[in-house]
Amino acid sequence: MSSSDLRWWKNSTVYQIYPRSFCDSNGDGIGDIPGITSKLDHLKTLGVDVVWLSPVYQSPNDDNGYDISDYRAIMGEFGTMADFDAMLAGMTERGIALMMDLVVNHTSDEHDWFRQARSSRDNPYHDYYIWQEPVDGREPNNWESVFSGSAWTFNEATGEYYLHMFSPKQPDLNWENPQVRAEVYDLMHFWFKKGVRGFRMDVINLISKPWLTHGTLPDAPVVQNGFFQPAIDMVKHGPRFMEFMREMRREVLDHYDSITVGEAPCATVQEARDITHPETGALDMVFQFEHMDLDSQSGKGKWALKALQLPDLKASLSRWQSGLHGQGWNSLYWNNHDQPRIVSRFGDDSPAYRERSAKMLATCLHLMQGTPYVYQGEELGMTNVAWPTIDHYQDIETRNMYRVATQERGQIPARVMRSIHAKGRDNARTPMQWTVQAQGGFTSGTPWLAVNDNHTHINAEAALADPQSVFHHYRQLIALRKQHPVLVHGRYELLLPRHPHLFAYLRDDGQQRLLVLCNFSGQFQRLPLTELPTLKGAEPLIGNLPFDEWQMAPDTLAAWEARAYWLADTST
CATH class of the missing domain: 3.20.20.80 (Glycosidases)
Structure with missing residues (x-):
């Protein structure tokens, strides 16, 4: 090893x-x-x-x-x-x-580096951050930040925009600067x-920005009917x-x-x-x-x-x-x-x-x-x-998304709150x-x-x-991981890949062989035993129901049940 x-x-x-x-x-x-x-x-x-x-x-x-x-x-x-x-x-x-x-893609805009950087283009800290000239009097491109709104904020003192992939108070550092x-x-x-x-x-x-190397600053693809389009x-x-x-x-x-x-x-x-x-x-x-x-629609953001x-x-x-x-x-x-x-x-x-x-x-x-x-x-x-209104929430991402979605993009507030109840930080x-x-x-x-x-x-x-x-x-x-090397080093093999409710897999290191069976549904699920390794001679390792219930229903998993068996046959 x-x-x-x-x-x-x-x-x-x-x-x-x-x-x-x-x-x-x-x-x-x-x-x-x-x-x-x-x-x-x-x-x-x-x-x-x-x-x-x-x-x-x-x-x-x-x-x-x-x-x-x-x-x-x-x-x-x-x-x-x-x-x-x-x-x-x-x-x-x-x-x-x-x-x-370690948070070093960006700092606070109240960090001394940025306080100095924004004061003058000649300040030695100016190159600690990422700046772009205005294009036609506005942001350099259409990038949106993860926290909604433009990823660019104008800095009056230098006449430039600075990049922030998150909040305007989180300017991105310029890692190109040694x-x-x-x-x-x-x-x-x-x-x-x-x-x-x-x-x-x-x-x-995110610390290496591609355009700083190749020199072009493209727009991001426009997302139709999405909540936002972070870049x-x-x-x-x-x-x-x-x-x-x-x-x-x-x-x-x-x-x-x-x-x-x-x-x-x-x-x-x-x-x-x-x-x-x-x-x-x-x-x-x-x-x-x-x-x-x-559990999000492809290309439309997490909400x-x-x-x-x-x-x-x-x-x-x-x-x-x-x-x-x-x-x-x-x-x-x-x-x-x-x-x-x-x-x-x-x-x-x-x-x-x-x-x-x-x-x-x-x-x-x-x-x-x-x-x-x-x-x-x-x-x-x-x-x-599942708090009833946005006023109960503190998270900057959540509050910004709600404002943009309801006030700027016409989303129905109740629909936006459903997304917050499901995905809010x-x-x-x-x-x-x-x-x-x-x-x-x-x-x-x-x-x-x-x-x-x-x-x-x-x-x-x-x-x-x-x-x-x-x-x-x-x-x-947690204790099992320290006791059984197969959990650390053994290879993984998925079983029943298309089954809509059962997650089954093997772990095998040539010495031990473990079968894991999980029911991701609220209904009983019959095990397709012909598609699984034999349970003959298998020994229970851990589960979320008593072992004697496994014996009473060896071919069925109850709602949300999990079982892990040691298999008698260690061959692959």
């Missing part, structure tokens, strides 16, 4: 903390770093190995911390650097590594030397991207035993292989979004809803499983701070099936090859919210539900975003006390 096969993060599980919504220690309604420290035993009990911490850097909070004004300072509402050091020490004592968020790259590498060294073990890199595949495809994975990433590896990452994951919107399997190849790549894994786009077709999900996940096997590494996730709650999205969040479908979804994902990511509250089966950002108490035990004050009303029966205190809870199912899955 090669040294790359033995990397410690391959059998690890990562837990994402969104600090604003995790735990508030001082009653101001905002989660903070001391609050995180107070809950580290929850993570230790769950069994996770790594925490990915969303940004805690100094920020004016236009995009909840993803607009950074000082990369070496802690945001006051989260605490102090001393609080950070205490949190990091607490994680280290519990054997948990810390992975920070001084920018040196600044980024220096700040990475700063955090590594404090004891951080790695970075999740925000929209990292991500026009700026992702540019000609110098891998050059920049290999330079980062050489200058920084090769000096540390780190874990890295790059958020890579619109990435292809081949691009992910290039990024994560153990010899020639630069990062350990990527976050791709192909499977997260399957244009459609029903998930399970064969599409199977084909997508399987393409990545097979495409990176032996040539890269997958991240495995259903949830994060930008995605709605998976039990409400691909499962059934009704009282009858919430827990069972949450366990099924966890089983399906965690038994694949890759490093699993658990987003805070996922281990409890937390659900989406605040679904993931409602505060963590710790107890049955007021505000779910998140805060003694008024929370910055409302707590989901169902905290009275979905909370960590109740979950830890119930041995059959979603929490304990996640704990078992």
Whole structure:
């Protein structure tokens, strides 16, 4: 087995903390770093190995911390650097590594670099950002930002437009400038030397803008009847991207035993292989979004809803499983701070099936090859919210989309709200539900975003006390990855690719052979046994219903049921 096969993060599980919504220690309604420290035993009990911490850097909070004004300072509402050091020490004592968020496609417009850059074309920081002359007195082209509206904002002092693929308060950095790259590498060294073990890199595949190399600035295709038309495809994975990433590896990452994951919107399997190849790549894994786009209408943006077709999900996940096997590494996730709650999205969040479908979804994902990511509250089966009006929502993307869709594009408000209920980012950002108490035990004050009303029966205190809870199912899955090498190294094979309700696959390393069966429906599904490996002599590994029920119905899966069997025959 090669040294790359033995990397410690391959059998690890990562837990994402969104600090604003995790735990508030001082009653101001905002989660903070001391609050995180107070809950580290929850993570230790769950069994996770790594925490990915969303940004805690100094920020004016236009995009909840993803607009950074000082990369070496802690945001006051989260605490102090001393609080950070205490949190990091607490994680280290519990054997948990810390992975920070690295947001270097853009800064805040309140960062000192941009304050100087916008003051004059002659300022030495001007070339830290991306500027274009007006065309016929207006924006250089038709690009829209991810957060709606033009991706260009006019700067009076210099008479130019600056590029921002997100908010106007998030100007994109110019990675063509070697001084920018040196600044980024220096700040990475700063955090590594404090004891951080790695970075999740925000929209990292946008740092090389193609037109800065080839000199043309094309319009984006116009989307008909869509909510908006962000220009991500026009700026992702540019000609110098891998050059920049290999330079980062050489200058920084090769000096540390780190874990890295790059958020890579619109990435292809081949691009992910290039990024994560153990010899020639630069990062350990990527976050791709192909499977997260399957319940949206093609080409119309995430808000244009459609029903998930399970064969599409199977084909997508399987393409990545097979495409990176032996040539890269997958991240495995259903949830994060930008995605709605998976039990409400691909499962059934009704009282009858919430827990069972949450366990099924966890089983399906965690038994694949890759490093699993658990987003805070996922281990409890937390659900989406459906607030009645836009006034309840805080997220900049959601609020901007609603304004543009209803006021500028004539969309029916009720239709737009249905999309927000299904896909809005605040679904993931409602505060963590710790107890049955007021505000779910998140805060003694008024929370910055409302707590989901169902905290009275979905909370960590109740979950830890119930041995059959979603929490304990996640704990078992996390432990299995450390116990069975086939889950880390075994090849993956999809079965029943066209079945509309059953997701079935094999894991096989030549020594052990595992069959995973998942029912993505609310009805009983008969197993097509002639199309599956024989279950004769098979032994149960894990499921979301008691093993004796498997024996009573060996050829049928109940609604939202999941089973994993060790197969007696280890031949391929």
